[in-house]
Amino acid sequence: MQRTRNHAAYFMILLTYVLFVVAAPRLIDLIIAPLMILHAVTVDLTYSKMLSRKLGKRDFGLMALNAVPYLFLFRLTLLIPALIFSLSIILSYSKINVIPQVLGTLGLSSLLLPWISIAQSVTPLDVAVYMVWCAYTLVESIYVEYKLPFRNLRAGIVRIVWALSLLICVITSLAFPPVLVSLVEPSIRFMRPGEKLRSASQIKELGKRGSKRTILLFALLAVALILYHTPLTVPALLPW
Incomplete structure (x- = not known):
């Protein structure tokens, strides 16, 4: 096989x-x-x-x-x-x-x-981005597991874990509004996770939608890093 x-x-x-x-x-x-x-x-x-x-x-x-x-x-x-x-x-x-x-x-x-x-x-911005990236990855994984028709997982778990993660992310990101913006879409989706998939044939489409949303959050975090933290110049590439 x-x-x-x-x-x-x-x-x-x-x-x-x-x-x-x-x-x-x-x-x-x-x-x-x-x-x-x-x-x-x-x-x-x-x-x-x-x-x-x-x-x-x-x-x-x-x-x-x-x-x-x-x-x-x-x-x-x-x-x-x-x-x-x-x-x-x-x-x-x-x-x-x-x-x-x-x-x-x-x-x-x-x-x-x-x-x-x-x-x-490591800067406070790095920590803020890190917390959002990890929190999103964690809850996105739980969200996908909840959606699977053969998993005995309740929607409340997705909401609770995201609510706790969101609190931490907001605290670490208060000084960086673009990072806070990245939390909007996941918050809407994870607080309203919807019904489970009806069949395993829908898993592939779930994965495609999830990938697009992950790329969106990734792009917002990358923009935040560029705006606040990373001068993309030749000197920045030097090891000192």
């Missing part, structure tokens, strides 16, 4: 990397690029095995390989994605549904702040 490629993983980590480049245009970005590719390939190769609790020695070896470069680039913020990915694996083997899937996706977006901290000092 042919393995299905995890396009969502490539999509999410690519957008996360582009946000990183916009926030911190430095020569070190070229070092992070192959790491980004390695992370995406690793998730692609191991994600389905993790959910089915069939990870082997080679899979764990590949995961360990992902961590090796960070031993030379270590920042405390790297503990965030490390903890999220670890919890995803542990909970998967504990036979808990939904949460491992959600954490796996969140782990990819949570790489943004560690990458920025490797390239430069």
